[in-house]
Amino acid sequence: MIEHDLNDWYRWLSDWEPTMSSGSPAGWCRTCDDRRFPDAAGIRDTDPHQVVHELIRRMTVIASELLEDLMDTEHGGLEAHDEPCRECALNANTAVVEALSDHAVFIRRALDLYVTPKVDAFVAEVTNCLNVCDTEDTDL
Ligand SMILES: [Zn+2]
Ligand SMILES: [Zn+2]
Numbered sequence: 001m002i003e004h005d006l007n008d009w010y011r012w013l014s015d016w017e018p019t020m021s022s023g024s025p026a027g028w029c030r031t032c033d034d035r036r037f038p039d040a041a042g043i044r045d046t047d048p049h050q051v052v053h054e055l056i057r058r059m060t061v062i063a064s065e066l067l068e069d070l071m072d073t074e075h076g077g078l079e080a081h082d083e084p085c086r087e088c089a090l091n092a093n094t095a096v097v098e099a100l101s102d103h104a105v106f107i108r109r110a111l112d113l114y115v116t117p118k119v120d121a122f123v124a125e126v127t128n129c130l131n132v133c134d135t136e137d138t139d140l
Contacts, residue, residue, distance in 0.1 A: 001062060002059075002096070005058045005059070005061075006103055006107070009054060009055050009058055009110075010114075012054060013051065013111070013114040013115060014114050016050070016051060016118070017118060017122075018048060018118055018119050018122040020126075028049050028052070028053075029049070029053065031053070031056055031057070031060065032052050036093065036097055037059045037096065037097065038056060040097040040100035040101045040104065041055060041100040041101075041103070041104055042104035042105075042107055042108045043055075043111075048115065048119060051111070055107075059096050059100065062096055063092045063093050063096045066091075066095055067089055070085075070088040070092055071085065075088070
């Protein structure tokens with residue numbers, strides 16, 4: 001189940017291109033600030049938020065699907081209850097954390113392969129452009 005979503009994310013990564021709004025770590029949203037999934041996946045502070053967010057979003061969907069399954073088997077479905085059982089929620093999250101830990105090496109490899117070179121090239125291009133703009137300014 002998680003393999004399918006990770007493969008999907010790897011494909012998404014290979015098409016991903018950095019932009020100015022890809023996001024610095026300082027701008028991480030609340031979902032990504034919860035470090036349970038990012039830490040298990042071996043995400044670093046230097047990884048672009050956009051890329052991290054796409055992974056965490058997918059993992060959050062898996063966790064809630066797992067929770068639904070657990071509620072079905074353990075408590076006769078979510079509908080019968082006002083709130084999901086805390087123990088089931090914990091179990092669903094733990095299952096995702098463990099699966100992410102198992103795949104952390106591959107996740108890191110994909111980030112190093114697809115994301116880091118594109119970010120480096122992008123930063124070099126922006127720096128280059130800034131230098132050109134600076135030179136033009138001083139020429140005036
Ligand atoms: Zn986020
Ligand atoms: Zn339960």
